[in-house]
Amino acid sequence: MAVSYQAVGWNAFKKRYDTIMASGIVAFLVSFVGAGSFLHPEMSLEILLMRGIGVSAFLLLHLILVIGPLARLDRRWLPLLYNRRHMGVTLFLLAFAHGVIATLTYHVGSDMNPILSVFTTDAGARMTAVPFQAFGFLALAILFVMASTSHDFWLANLTAPLWKTLHMSVYLAYGLLIAHVVFGVLQAERSPVYPLLVGLGILAVAGLHLLSGWRGRDLDRSPAFDEKSGYLAICRVDSLVENQPLGAIVNGERVAVLRYEGDKVSCVSGVCQHQNGPLAEGRFVSGCLTCPWHGYQYRPADGTSPAPFTERIPTFDVRIEAGMVWVRSTSNPAGTYTVPAAIDHVRGGRLNE
Amino acid sequence: MSEDPFFIGWEASPERQTSSWRISLWGSLVLCVMLGLLLAGLQTNPGKGIFAFGEIHRYRGLLISDPVPFLVSKESGGHVYLLVNPLKYGFSVDLAREHHLQQVSLQGSLIDDGRNGMIEVFPGSISNELGSGEVPRPALSSAGTHLQLRGEIVDSKCHLGVMNPGRFKPHRACAIQCIAGGIPPMLVVQTSNGALRHYLLVGPKGETINQTLLEFVAEPVSIRGTYRTIAGLHLLYADPNSIERL
Numbered sequence: 001m002a003v004s005y006q007a008v009g010w011n012a013f014k015k016r017y018d019t020i021m022a023s024g025i026v027a028f029l030v031s032f033v034g035a036g037s038f039l040h041p042e043m044s045l046e047i048l049l050m051r052g053i054g055v056s057a058f059l060l061l062h063l064i065l066v067i068g069p070l071a072r073l074d075r076r077w078l079p080l081l082y083n084r085r086h087m088g089v090t091l092f093l094l095a096f097a098h099g100v101i102a103t104l105t106y107h108v109g110s111d112m113n114p115i116l117s118v119f120t121t122d123a124g125a126r127m128t129a130v131p132f133q134a135f136g137f138l139a140l141a142i143l144f145v146m147a148s149t150s151h152d153f154w155l156a157n158l159t160a161p162l163w164k165t166l167h168m169s170v171y172l173a174y175g176l177l178i179a180h181v182v183f184g185v186l187q188a189e190r191s192p193v194y195p196l197l198v199g200l201g202i203l204a205v206a207g208l209h210l211l212s213g214w215r216g217r218d219l220d221r222s223p224a225f226d227e228k229s230g231y232l233a234i235c236r237v238d239s240l241v242e243n244q245p246l247g248a249i250v251n252g253e254r255v256a257v258l259r260y261e262g263d264k265v266s267c268v269s270g271v272c273q274h275q276n277g278p279l280a281e282g283r284f285v286s287g288c289l290t291c292p293w294h295g296y297q298y299r300p301a302d303g304t305s306p307a308p309f310t311e312r313i314p315t316f317d318v319r320i321e322a323g324m325v326w327v328r329s330t331s332n333p334a335g336t337y338t339v340p341a342a343i344d345h346v347r348g349g350r351l352n353e
Numbered sequence: 354m355s356e357d358p359f360f361i362g363w364e365a366s367p368e369r370q371t372s373s374w375r376i377s378l379w380g381s382l383v384l385c386v387m388l389g390l391l392l393a394g395l396q397t398n399p400g401k402g403i404f405a406f407g408e409i410h411r412y413r414g415l416l417i418s419d420p421v422p423f424l425v426s427k428e429s430g431g432h433v434y435l436l437v438n439p440l441k442y443g444f445s446v447d448l449a450r451e452h453h454l455q456q457v458s459l460q461g462s463l464i465d466d467g468r469n470g471m472i473e474v475f476p477g478s479i480s481n482e483l484g485s486g487e488v489p490r491p492a493l494s495s496a497g498t499h500l501q502l503r504g505e506i507v508d509s510k511c512h513l514g515v516m517n518p519g520r521f522k523p524h525r526a527c528a529i530q531c532i533a534g535g536i537p538p539m540l541v542v543q544t545s546n547g548a549l550r551h552y553l554l555v556g557p558k559g560e561t562i563n564q565t566l567l568e569f570v571a572e573p574v575s576i577r578g579t580y581r582t583i584a585g586l587h588l589l590y591a592d593p594n595s596i597e598r599l
Contacts, residue, residue, distance in 0.1 A: 013362045016374050024381040031389030036396065042517045043399040055392055082362035109440035110530035121526035129572065133526060188521030191395040283359040295361040
């Protein structure tokens with residue numbers, strides 16, 4: 001969390017994160033180019049570099065895409081998610097380098113404009129003529145937009161929902177890059193290992209997303225609704241684990257119901273104002289509901305970040321009846337204080353039963 | 354990964370994460386190195402050609418302009434070099450005709466795949482070479498053989514060594530631009546034992562058919578024509594109407 005914009009809000013973990021990422025990329029490039037030069041000494045260096053950088057970008061994109069579902073399936077992956085934006089910017093830089101080398105190698109040196117050449121020199125409906133270059137160019141354009149708007153400045157000014165929607169285009173970029181690889185270099189390479197690895201990558205990305213969605217399917221079930229009071233029955237009081245929020249859907253919105261400080265129950269929006277992170281998967285830490293993605297914090301009673309931070313999220317009125325937690329179906333404006341419902345310990349959380 | 358089941362990045366203590374940090378660092382390094390070795394090692398053989406970029410030598414011999422510009426060398430026992438210009442351009446047709454059947458001296462960089470030689474001619478370096486023993490004019494084989502060949506159309510400059518690999522789909526755009534720029538097109542035919550044979554492609558009367566071939570570049574094609582040789586160059590006098598995608 002930060003109260004003012006900085007180019008990068010460095011901390012010890014981010015530095016280590018980036019060190020590991022940079023070391024991995026350098027190790028991959030050195031081994032790829034080194035082994036390629038040794039095994040195929042006639043191969044043009046620019047092509048070897050172009051391939052090595054392109055493959056490293058493609059692998060990094062897969063890692064970026066699986067971090068989200070992995071972290072939802074197992075909290076031990078959350079540290080990888082914390083600094084994912086640096087991975088995204090690094091991905092763009094690698095993809096850009098790949099594109100520049102490919103353009104200089106294949107498209108510069110004739111009468112035709114190199115960019116025009118990218119779009120016109122391969123076209124057709126046949127497998128051997130599908131325009132793989134244009135797919136790569138369009139994916140690079142998407143990655144550029146994402147990288148250039150990755151900073152919190154853009155997140156705050158575009159608003160989280162719009163920013164999130166914009167950054168979901170990474171899946172479009174992924175599809176374009178799959179086409180770029182399948183209709184491009186896979187048409188030239190003979191080893192079955194390459195298409196096998198691409199297939200495994202697609203399976204991993206799609207499979208992990210489906211699995212994490214399947215695990216969260218209970219969240220999408222509509223709770224019982226009392227028309228007279230306008231409240232929804234969310235869960236039994238005794239099913240709430242202290243300091244661990246429970247996710248639910250209220251009137252189409254994701255909410256986080258939290259039992260904390262022994263006998264209090266509050267409900268706030270389940271969507272973090274920062275990057276729309278899943279607050280229901282967070283924890284109650286230091287008096288605040290804490291987002292699992294980047295550690296943004298909100299007080300459960302008023303949905304407001306502790307000073308000097310200014311983030312606010314909507315709150316929901318809560319009451320406990322017949323051992324059930326009920327949440328009003330309409331939210332209060334962001335930052336509105338609501339009295340936490342109290343659990344009757346004497347009756348084991350079965351107040352008014 | 355953190356030992357803490359709930360990770361908060363901004364409060365993560367480096368001291369608490371020393372072991373996981375080291376495991377992550379070394380694990381990612383080992384994984385990346387292994388992936389790099391595997392993916393680099395599985396690449397298809399790119400070819401054996403060389404391009405002596407930046408190494409400019411003088412060549413002397415007889416210049417022939419048709420059906421493709423080439424030089425029959427005086428120094429290396431009549432070795433034949435195809436002639437091309439820098440970048441994605443063929444040798445100037447006008448310049449070739451101007452020096453056709455003349456003893457010339459020119460400077461350029463060697464492109465060679467071990468069987469076929471080519472010179473990227475340094476601009477403005479060509480001049481007539483008078484006296485000092487003439488190179489005889491090579492003869493075109495008189496009786497041509499009619500062939501139907503299956504292979505891939507490439508540009509001879511990249512394929513002979515400027516780019517390794519200079520074939521297949523990723524190289525298609527480059528090959529199209531090179532052939533459009535006048536570099537002699539070449540049909541690469543893979544024999545049953547995996548060896549490659551190269552045929553320079555010209556029209557039925559020896560004319561240039563580069564523009565006609567552009568839409569077929571870097572795709573598997575079948576093509577019919579008359580096979581002839583001149584000074585060791587393999588030529589297919591091809592009928593453009595016979596080209597079929599396979």
